[in-house]
Amino acid sequence: MRINEPDVVFQAFDDEVVLINLVVGKYYSTSKVGADVLGMAAAGASLPKIQELLEGRWDVVLDVSGFLLQLVTEGLLVPSMTPDTSTEKFPPRDPKLLWVEPKLDTHDDMQALLLLDPIHDVSEQGWPNK
Amino acid sequence: MAQQITPFFRDALDAYLQASETPSFRKQLVRMAGRNVKFQYADDFAPSQVFSHLPMGDRHAGMTVCSWTGGRDLRPEGLKPNEVLNLVSDRYRAVFDRHMLSAFDRHLDMGLFWSPDAKSITATERSTPYRNILHWWASDNGMQLTHAAAVGRSEGGALLIGRGGSGKSTTALACLAAGMGYASDDYCLVGTKDGAHHAWSAYNTGKLVDGGLVMLPQLASSVVDRDPVTGKNILALQRRFSYRLLQGFPIKALILPRVIPADRCEARPLSKAAALAALAPSTIFQLPRVETTFPILSKLVAEVPCYELAVGIDIRRAPEVVDRCIR
Numbered sequence: 001m002r003i004n005e006p007d008v009v010f011q012a013f014d015d016e017v018v019l020i021n022l023v024v025g026k027y028y029s030t031s032k033v034g035a036d037v038l039g040m041a042a043a044g045a046s047l048p049k050i051q052e053l054l055e056g057r058w059d060v061v062l063d064v065s066g067f068l069l070q071l072v073t074e075g076l077l078v079p080s081m082t083p084d085t086s087t088e089k090f091p092p093r094d095p096k097l098l099w100v101e102p103k104l105d106t107h108d109d110m111q112a113l114l115l116l117d118p119i120h121d122v123s124e125q126g127w128p129n130k
Numbered sequence: 131m132a133q134q135i136t137p138f139f140r141d142a143l144d145a146y147l148q149a150s151e152t153p154s155f156r157k158q159l160v161r162m163a164g165r166n167v168k169f170q171y172a173d174d175f176a177p178s179q180v181f182s183h184l185p186m187g188d189r190h191a192g193m194t195v196c197s198w199t200g201g202r203d204l205r206p207e208g209l210k211p212n213e214v215l216n217l218v219s220d221r222y223r224a225v226f227d228r229h230m231l232s233a234f235d236r237h238l239d240m241g242l243f244w245s246p247d248a249k250s251i252t253a254t255e256r257s258t259p260y261r262n263i264l265h266w267w268a269s270d271n272g273m274q275l276t277h278a279a280a281v282g283r284s285e286g287g288a289l290l291i292g293r294g295g296s297g298k299s300t301t302a303l304a305c306l307a308a309g310m311g312y313a314s315d316d317y318c319l320v321g322t323k324d325g326a327h328h329a330w331s332a333y334n335t336g337k338l339v340d341g342g343l344v345m346l347p348q349l350a351s352s353v354v355d356r357d358p359v360t361g362k363n364i365l366a367l368q369r370r371f372s373y374r375l376l377q378g379f380p381i382k383a384l385i386l387p388r389v390i391p392a393d394r395c396e397a398r399p400l401s402k403a404a405a406l407a408a409l410a411p412s413t414i415f416q417l418p419r420v421e422t423t424f425p426i427l428s429k430l431v432a433e434v435p436c437y438e439l440a441v442g443i444d445i446r447r448a449p450e451v452v453d454r455c456i457r
Contacts, residue, residue, distance in 0.1 A: 016403035124219040
């Protein structure tokens, strides 16, 4: 999988990630285990690989398939054939950190701007007609 | 090779040139973020006062903004008031938004602003005019027009960040009233200068709710209008507070105000993710999309200290805490 660029822009800070879906007007944040899952998936890891990598970094590892599905449903991750580079990017940690249930904070307060004023993209040849 | 102007821009420019043949035509040359900007006003919509705090520009090359209303109707047939038309090409940027046209020719460094009539221009547009054009121009010059207030001193200041209604304007105006320097309450330019993150003033206006005026009565005489949509009072600050209006400053802190129902005011560190979530979306979604917006704001958040400011019942306690964040 990969981050759904260019529709989605994102920035990672240490163990936090902020994502903005430019098309639908929603923005998100996740941290700790959530940031790991997002990063691993974006680096090409499958779900079994993600669970395996998490076991090397967190003291307890629970099922993250629901969280991963949420990332896909929100349009933040899309299928991709890029090579899996997750092993190098997410090495084991010693000591491991305490498990925190992954959570995706979702904000749609900006979405109303796009819904109230729908945007029609027009080419230079067609401008100013829709 | 002669530059070919695309037909729609040429038509709009022709309409402006016709409108500009009027006794009310005038020019205003300013220096904004260290660059020349020339505003050419063809009629009664001439918001020159919002830029009057900026140094005078000179006749050297810079951006020209041509502004007019009425005359030949440039609206496409069938465009609804709430529909937005957006154009992005290598050379042009253009938006029809609420029937107002903003267009920018990147080769000519020229912006066009047109409205069907002056009366339909909103109070927000009057107090922070030509935002789209300044946004495109800023992007071409390594800057970002940013939804943030800016207060401090010429040696350094803070951006107050957060979506509308979070308390940025009220906090910024409280800082002004307390004697701090002021560069914006709603939109400012952000970029780098001498390798450091820097904010520059674009407008000298402010907006304040009625309750804020009660707390800050020294600002009451600066009220010039009222926004019927938000109910906020619009202030023109150049007349009474010109000595506190800053051209810009190095950015020392990003501060997210949060109003609390308590009698205290205090700042604490804010996570980078929370700061970016407070800063970026309200800028991105209130201006036409430009690829450089998110990288500029992300870098700013990554490299500048971020705070959350819990602001209690008495806003007048905020300036001292803001000042501590800057030092």
